[in-house]
Amino acid sequence: MVIDNGDVRSRGKIIDATLELIAEDGFEGVTIAAAAHRAGVSRQTVHSIFGNRETMVSEAMAHLTRTTTDDLRAVIAQTEDPVEFVIELIAAGVGFARTTPAIAALVGVGGGNPLFDPGALDRAKPVTLEFLGPVADRFTEIDEVAAVATHLSLTLFLFGDADQTTDDLREFLRRWLSPALSQLVRG
Structure with a gap:
């Protein structure tokens, strides 16, 4: 007990x-x-x-990301191809971020935004690695995949076209990520 x-x-x-x-x-x-x-x-x-x-803010945001993404996990769990898994993770994650008020606050550049603190990407990468868990052993360099996925997700969320549909975002990611990530898939 x-x-x-x-x-x-x-x-x-x-x-x-x-x-x-x-x-x-x-x-x-x-x-x-x-x-x-x-x-x-x-x-x-x-x-x-x-x-x-x-730490309080970072852990709150990480908690939000982990606990409110059951739909995201369900979608990516259906994807067996590791490259498509990463693409779906980024596309669905960006969509989730754009529609969740606490995460949407991240787009603001006002004071106190943890995205602009030193070490922000270091704190975000473990969350990305957690999501990549189901396909981690399929990549030769999972840390590099996590770094790219983290950087790209944050960039698309902060600076991407808010009017771009999730399907259009997936196509964009397929064009640009598939060639690079395919080289890191274990044979």
Whole structure:
């Protein structure tokens, strides 16, 4: 039997509060004090669980990405070809990001946006690697595939054509990614 000392419940409350603040006020509205107040916990609790604001925001965004992408996982799980898997992951991920308020806040270039913090891509890459798990052993250089997928996803989300359909995005990705990624597929 696992005994919950409150950290698990508090962590969930803080993550939920952080995501609500991001959706309402953007990243500038997220402070440890605001998240603690919204979650009904002390600032010390937030510090003891996350350490600092950047980690709290990054973990909240990673949590959102992991827990709200069941549809994404279902779509990519049906794709057996590893190159198509990566293409579908990027296309569906960009679509998801464009329609989720807390993630949509990432397009803002205002202060406090963790995409512009040092190490942002280093924090995003493990999330990409997690999604690539089902095809990781099919690529010779999974870290390179994850780096390309992370960079390209963020670039398309931040600077891509918001009016581009998901099907058009898939075709674009097939044209440009398939030749490169195909070279990294194990024979």
